[in-house]
Amino acid sequence: MDPHLSPESRAQFPSHNEPRVWLITAGDSPIGISVARQVLAHGDYVLLGLAHSVLERDERRRNGFDAFLAEVEEHRDEGWKQRMKAVPLDIRMMGECQAVVAEAVAAFGRVDILLCCTSQALIGTVEELSASQQTLNLVRDQFEVNYFGPLNIIKAALPHMRREHTGHIMILSGITAHIGTPGLGMYCAAGWALEGFCDSLAYEIAPFNIKLTIFQCSIEIGILTNLVTSVPPIFPAYSPANNHAPLFRGILNHLVPRLPDAPSEGVTTNPNTTSGSRSSEQDNPRVSSIENGPFSSSEIVSMHPPLSSAHLEVLVSETVYAITSIGGHENPPSRHIVGQEGVASVKEKLKTVSEELEDFVQASFAVDVAADSDPTPPAMGSFSGPF
Structure with missing residues (x-):
């Protein structure tokens, strides 16, 4: 048995009548590789998007994906190679996103589950990120990858899912999209923007039987498994x-x-x-x-944190289990916080907000001056006040 797929690590997939088709935006990331491994072992189909790489900087990630391809070759008799396809994808480019969705439909007939897990982290204070045109360009690229990129692939997939009247969009986010972190201002801002977009989108696509789930992972998942750039x-x-x-x-x-x-x-x-x-x-x-x-x-420094493949597999296992257990579920949660640490962090944030509301609750009340003196509400267009 494959050591990566021990009984303890196998996810419990939702029941379904036929194999499902997954589209994973960062197929060469530790999360993407681990999810693809589980998906293929389960008998599903998967199309993996591969980011355009920089030769020296991205060597670690390429080596990890090459090892996965060798693993796929070892499972040729089980149909892994026939049920997997990998294509280049720059998620910042709408045209490439549309091409990837079309490629998945052409190869496997449809797209059932879209997993947006492309991410980068930009490290620096607000002052440091404003120091030069180069750092300002990095800020823009942070939003291009972490915010506009998911928007592009979602918009590319929606027409197909709407026609099929089914689909599940999954967004890999983090607790940093709820809790600000000093030195990660732009990373947090892009996450907050994406979650606000997705919360609104979920209502719009519900009538088409398209589901949306946001996974809020620990900060280590978003940072240690992706490219990190520091100014x-x-x-x-x-x-x-x-x-x-x-x-x-x-x-x-x-x-x-x-x-x-x-x-x-x-x-x-x-x-x-x-x-x-x-x-x-x-x-x-x-x-x-x-x-x-x-x-x-x-x-400016850019690197993939130097974790071994074994350590990465342990790091992402809890998140991967959540993704595969929820992906394609008929009634999935709109938001899922992964891990006790994340739950504790969000609870602490909610507690702080509640305490602040209690401290300033009087300042939040609207003052109805007219009601204090006259129970009859003023006529439309009139103004009753102290001036």
Whole structure:
């Protein structure tokens, strides 16, 4: 038996009368590969979108997908190769999204389930992201990939699903689409925008028997399984010694060098560190590790976090189980929070909002001046007030 598909890790798919056709936008991502593996083992069909790659930067991801293709070849007798197709997809381009949907329909007859799991993470404070035209372009690209990209593939798939009067759109999001994170402002903003769009869309497509589910995963899923780009930091203003906000750059600088596949040369010394902050580094080794980590370079840094394939499989297993268990369900949830950590974070956010409402509830009440003096409501067009 394939070690990736042990009985403990196999998802319980919703019951259905015939194999379903999946379209996965990031078929070469750890999430996409793991879902495709489960889908093929279940007997379904899948079309995988492959992002255009940069030779050196994306080598880790390409190697992971090549290993998956070898695995598909090993299961040739079980029909994996016949039931899978991989095509290039730049989700930012509407034309390519339309072509991918058409390719899936031509190859397998229809699209039953669309899984939008394409994502990138942009690291930097608002000031740092506004420092140059290059960083501003990165902000725009963050929205092109994480917001407009899903909109493109959804709009491309909707006419087909509407004609078939069935379909399930699944959006891989995160708790960062509900909870702001310092140093991830644009990443959070794109997630919030996408969820607002999807919440509205769900009502519009319900009459066509098209379902929509948002998966809110832990922050590790969105960050550690995708491309991460960091802009040059502004030191010492945003140094941990001077700014106590828990910036996400510091978290990654502390984590990435300790990952199992981290290269020895992965830690970059930041040339912008001032002599004043150096003295604080000597007093506080933690500050030194944060400021001199791989994401504190004076240049823009892009990388796939160096997790091994085995660690990635463990990391995404809970999310993949949720996706395969809900995908194609006749009555799926509109939103599913994956994992106890995510549930706890959202509960804490709701608790904070509730407490703030109670603190300022009087300021939220509308004052009906006319009702205080005259029980008869004013006529249309008239104004009753203190002026």
